[in-house]
Amino acid sequence: MSDELDKLLARLKEIQAEGSQEIDQAVNKEKLNDIRVKFMGRKGKLTEILHSMKDIAPENRRTLGQQVNSLRDKFQASIDQANQDLTHKLIQQRLEAEKLDVTLPGREPLMGSKHVLRIVEDDLEKFFIGMGYQVVQGPEIETDHYCFEMMNLPKDHPARDMQATFWIDDEHLLRTQTSGDQARVLEKHDFSQGPLKMVGPGKVYRRDDDDATHSHQFMQMEGLVVDKHVTMGDLKGTLELIAKHVFGSTEIRLRPSYFPFTEPSVEMDVRCFNCGGKGCPICKYEGWIEVLGAGMVHPNVLENACIDSKVYGGFAFGVGLDRFAILKYSIDDIRDFYTNDIRFLTQFRQEED
Amino acid sequence: MLISYNWLQDFLQLQVDPAVLAEKITRTGVEIPTTAHPMAGLKKLVVGHVLTSEKIEGTHLHKCQVEVGQEAPLQIVCGAPNVAAGEDVIVALHGARIAGNEKIKRGKIRGIESNGMICGLQEIGFADKVVPAKYLHGIFVFSAGSDVKPGQDVYEALGMDDYIFDFDITPNRADTLSMEGAAYEVGAIIDQKPKIEQVVLKEDGPAWSDKFEAQVDPKLAPKYYLRKLTGIKIGESPLWLQTRLWNAGIRPVNNVVDATNYAMLLTGQPLHAYDAKTFAAGKLIVRQAQAGEKLELLNEKELELDPQDIVIADENKPVSLAGIMGGMNSEVTDETTEVILEAAVFDPTLIRKAALRHANRTDASARFEKGVNWDNVQKGIDVAALLMRNHAAATVDQGLLKATDQQRQAVVVKTTTSYINHVLGTELSGEDIAKIFDRLGFGHELAGDDLTVTVPNRRWDIEIPADLVEEVGRLYGYDNLESTQPLLPETHGGYSVRETKIRRLRKLVEGQGLNETINYTLTSPKAAKLFTKSDHKLIKVAWPMNSGRSALRQSLLIGLVNAVSYNFAHKQEQLMLFEQGRVYNLDDGKYNELEHLAALYTGTAAHHNWQKLDQPVDFYWVKGQLTSLLAAVGIKDLTFKAAIIPGMHPTRTAAVYAGERYLGFVGMLAPVLAVKDKNLQGHDLYGYELNLEALLPLMTTGLKNEPAPKYPSIERDVSLLVDKEITNAQVVDCIKANGGKYLQAVHVMDVYDGMQIEHGKKSLAYRLIFLNKQATLTDDVVSKAVEKIDAALADQLEAKIR
Numbered sequence A: 001m002s003d004e005l006d007k008l009l010a011r012l013k014e015i016q017a018e019g020s021q022e023i024d025q026a027v028n029k030e031k032l033n034d035i036r037v038k039f040m041g042r043k044g045k046l047t048e049i050l051h052s053m054k055d056i057a058p059e060n061r062r063t064l065g066q067q068v069n070s071l072r073d074k075f076q077a078s079i080d081q082a083n084q085d086l087t088h089k090l091i092q093q094r095l096e097a098e099k100l101d102v103t104l105p106g107r108e109p110l111m112g113s114k115h116v117l118r119i120v121e122d123d124l125e126k127f128f129i130g131m132g133y134q135v136v137q138g139p140e141i142e143t144d145h146y147c148f149e150m151m152n153l154p155k156d157h158p159a160r161d162m163q164a165t166f167w168i169d170d171e172h173l174l175r176t177q178t179s180g181d182q183a184r185v186l187e188k189h190d191f192s193q194g195p196l197k198m199v200g201p202g203k204v205y206r207r208d209d210d211d212a213t214h215s216h217q218f219m220q221m222e223g224l225v226v227d228k229h230v231t232m233g234d235l236k237g238t239l240e241l242i243a244k245h246v247f248g249s250t251e252i253r254l255r256p257s258y259f260p261f262t263e264p265s266v267e268m269d270v271r272c273f274n275c276g277g278k279g280c281p282i283c284k285y286e287g288w289i290e291v292l293g294a295g296m297v298h299p300n301v302l303e304n305a306c307i308d309s310k311v312y313g314g315f316a317f318g319v320g321l322d323r324f325a326i327l328k329y330s331i332d333d334i335r336d337f338y339t340n341d342i343r344f345l346t347q348f349r350q351e352e353d
Numbered sequence B: 001m002l003i004s005y006n007w008l009q010d011f012l013q014l015q016v017d018p019a020v021l022a023e024k025i026t027r028t029g030v031e032i033p034t035t036a037h038p039m040a041g042l043k044k045l046v047v048g049h050v051l052t053s054e055k056i057e058g059t060h061l062h063k064c065q066v067e068v069g070q071e072a073p074l075q076i077v078c079g080a081p082n083v084a085a086g087e088d089v090i091v092a093l094h095g096a097r098i099a100g101n102e103k104i105k106r107g108k109i110r111g112i113e114s115n116g117m118i119c120g121l122q123e124i125g126f127a128d129k130v131v132p133a134k135y136l137h138g139i140f141v142f143s144a145g146s147d148v149k150p151g152q153d154v155y156e157a158l159g160m161d162d163y164i165f166d167f168d169i170t171p172n173r174a175d176t177l178s179m180e181g182a183a184y185e186v187g188a189i190i191d192q193k194p195k196i197e198q199v200v201l202k203e204d205g206p207a208w209s210d211k212f213e214a215q216v217d218p219k220l221a222p223k224y225y226l227r228k229l230t231g232i233k234i235g236e237s238p239l240w241l242q243t244r245l246w247n248a249g250i251r252p253v254n255n256v257v258d259a260t261n262y263a264m265l266l267t268g269q270p271l272h273a274y275d276a277k278t279f280a281a282g283k284l285i286v287r288q289a290q291a292g293e294k295l296e297l298l299n300e301k302e303l304e305l306d307p308q309d310i311v312i313a314d315e316n317k318p319v320s321l322a323g324i325m326g327g328m329n330s331e332v333t334d335e336t337t338e339v340i341l342e343a344a345v346f347d348p349t350l351i352r353k354a355a356l357r358h359a360n361r362t363d364a365s366a367r368f369e370k371g372v373n374w375d376n377v378q379k380g381i382d383v384a385a386l387l388m389r390n391h392a393a394a395t396v397d398q399g400l401l402k403a404t405d406q407q408r409q410a411v412v413v414k415t416t417t418s419y420i421n422h423v424l425g426t427e428l429s430g431e432d433i434a435k436i437f438d439r440l441g442f443g444h445e446l447a448g449d450d451l452t453v454t455v456p457n458r459r460w461d462i463e464i465p466a467d468l469v470e471e472v473g474r475l476y477g478y479d480n481l482e483s484t485q486p487l488l489p490e491t492h493g494g495y496s497v498r499e500t501k502i503r504r505l506r507k508l509v510e511g512q513g514l515n516e517t518i519n520y521t522l523t524s525p526k527a528a529k530l531f532t533k534s535d536h537k538l539i540k541v542a543w544p545m546n547s548g549r550s551a552l553r554q555s556l557l558i559g560l561v562n563a564v565s566y567n568f569a570h571k572q573e574q575l576m577l578f579e580q581g582r583v584y585n586l587d588d589g590k591y592n593e594l595e596h597l598a599a600l601y602t603g604t605a606a607h608h609n610w611q612k613l614d615q616p617v618d619f620y621w622v623k624g625q626l627t628s629l630l631a632a633v634g635i636k637d638l639t640f641k642a643a644i645i646p647g648m649h650p651t652r653t654a655a656v657y658a659g660e661r662y663l664g665f666v667g668m669l670a671p672v673l674a675v676k677d678k679n680l681q682g683h684d685l686y687g688y689e690l691n692l693e694a695l696l697p698l699m700t701t702g703l704k705n706e707p708a709p710k711y712p713s714i715e716r717d718v719s720l721l722v723d724k725e726i727t728n729a730q731v732v733d734c735i736k737a738n739g740g741k742y743l744q745a746v747h748v749m750d751v752y753d754g755m756q757i758e759h760g761k762k763s764l765a766y767r768l769i770f771l772n773k774q775a776t777l778t779d780d781v782v783s784k785a786v787e788k789i790d791a792a793l794a795d796q797l798e799a800k801i802r
């Protein structure tokens, strides 16, 4: 009887060798499945051996059964492992096939950009809003009344000649300065509701022939602060903040100047940020760069707006946005702002906030 | 005005470095952008005395022996026509540097040894416009009595050792347009009282004024003084006087003209000299010109006079354009022996307008239009007369004829110490302030806080307390002002709602990949009328620079087209540009400014790529951009209607409506634009233009959250065959009208009118989305809705459902 057992055990060994070899050599999952059926299926070789158990002694059946089960488990483990290896290999093959030349360029969408004058304008607006200024807009087609007369430039005033004007009719003109916004706001402001603090950005026009340094259209920003206690020291402090914010300059120079709508009037120069004052083409070898005009609001301007100049006073300043942009970005032709070459426009994108 | 440092020494004791002084004046009074030092960079320029000068045959050259204070004279070859023995000249020695940093070396000219160069004034740095006429095309010759010795440097004799400040005055500081005025200003700055000398003039000729009649309208000339000088010998002015003129930028002419110019530089009072023969009849009239009168000016300009012009006339005709320039017919010539000398104050506005009208501004008119010192008229005329007496052998006839002589009272300004401190933000005492007025030479009275200041007529710019604040502020020094921030109640800064909305739109468009442009407002009248649906009146400027910039734009697209054209010309063809700005029109006599937004697209929707996944920009792409932009600001129910707009493609343009409200248009730009502008040829342009005045009120504010739906939606596709003329809008309207309350959205899936379709028909496919926000929707409900839609489409649009 033990012969039978030995025979079956020997057969089992053969099956083990045969199965292991086949699993090792299996090239795909289908083959592995065939192997599983061949050895472990209902008519598989291991099942056959179990069927042969009736031929051996009952006391040996247990041993054989254990051996068969152990081999089945081994096969199952090997097949699982082989399956996993095959999956892994397939993934590897697929990934290899999907390989890209990552150095080829990507498809670039078109990126928008702000105009450089708008960058300068927005930056200044935010700066002033942070200090409590309202941003105010006024008409570009101004009246003689607001553009000149309210600003202490009566008819026949010589300073009118300083600003070559595009007239539309006897009373209307393309504004030569944003100062008209001052007059309008002064007229409307209710001081019982608090001080007046405003900036007014916008386009202005002068009858100049266009060249590298002149443009018949450009942009200004007007600033105005009026209340009961506003001093020239406050103006100086405010102008210093502007210089520092825009040009990073801490050294400024105020020079006496003349504007009909302010008294005293000053112009502010900043230390040349290019040469530090030694002299260079940007500062025309003067060491200083003129950046804006300002002053204490002329009493006539206040009185024209029916504000008591004995009680109220303040300061005003005017900034050329084109000039700021020209200085800040070393632009050498003012016409570049208005011809809108796409290469010119897009380079300033990185300056946007 | 050019102010000489050396001349200032006549009035002040200046020990400070000129550059330091210039900076101080700039910070305190008048900007000095540049200070010139004429001898800077020059070397080895000496006076030479020409001993002999012989012509070199066959050339225009002379061989000269020139004494230059060395052991032996130098041989110098000179090409100037006016070189001659006996002259004192400017010699550039071997090793000299002349203008333009040019080096002079000994050498040979035409084989003849030359040990230097005899120079003209321009060669040592003088501007053409100041060189006396006789030396303009040759070497400079020192006049007799110039007190120069061979071998000495030329700089001092020619005034080149000077420092010349360029006083860039503002219109209110014309008081510094004279040496005396500048001396007062600089004196106040450095705290020195300037020494201003009075003129003592001997009148040793006969009395003349009672025999001469001057008829002067005091409105035209509130002051009008005349003197007569006789026995004049016209000649060259002394060198010291010439150097002061040319350092002030004025060309020396002769001893009479120079005297008037010198007196003007000194006192600020313009003067004019007439040949006395002009008024031989003994009568001079100051009046306004009559229609048709003509006058030839000294610069040979022929004028048709305007009735507003002030003229000086004899009994028949104008002989001078008052305050601006004399006439040819009264000119002082080399033969002149007697002159009538004029010093006046003319009406500033009339002078300014006449100078503008005739485009003939002069040093004199510039002073009259900005005002002159009424108290210096006599000094001006007396200085000029004295100089002619001293240097032109003139006899001054007895009597100063004052045809008009209005007086101007000194201005008295009342203010307070506290007001001045309040405006400046300072804490100056009354005494501190009084000291500043002392420096300025202003009279003042201090009584407690009250301050009364008497302003001399030489400072006619000062009228009101604010003017005094400026004087105190600038002399105290703006550098000394403490920088502070306004101590004010808190204010809330920001944009108006409208401005916020406009900025939001700009940001969104930028986010869509468009580049912002800023274009000119002024364009041609033709261009100004393009790209606008309504037919408003154009606004034009009265006096344009050219017709291309004569009208105000009515659309932004016209500017964008120009920008695109410019870029095409520079080989930039991938463009998505926008502008947000104003357009302008005239409506019922009212000038309107409307905020608009426009975009222009050409090329592909993204940069070209090697994968060839380029998507050309077309109508639907741009329409999609516009639709998503408006959706982003809450404007969703848009209607697009085919429209005709000047400048747009007539069959590819749609007017855009939100409800009944016209917002603008979108479409392809008319290909015909390329006929006029060759740069546009071969490019398709698409764009839109929106009127923000209509759009801004529709932008959402005060949004409330709507929760995302919790129940699934159901999709159904509908395919149909309709007549080709049926539009998508008709189909969608019909679907929506019949889709029931759960129909959420209708998407076009396909449009086909190709080969397989019956002629005159097209096939459309839609995807319908149904959703019940409150409960799960059943197929049954949806099917019923679709059935209703199918029936309506078949009934109303004769559609065949497929």
Ligand SMILES: [Zn+2]
Pocket (backbone or CB within 6 Å): A272, A273, A274, A275, A276, A277, A278, A279, A280, A281, A282, A283, A284, A285, A287, A288
């Ligand atoms: Zn510099």
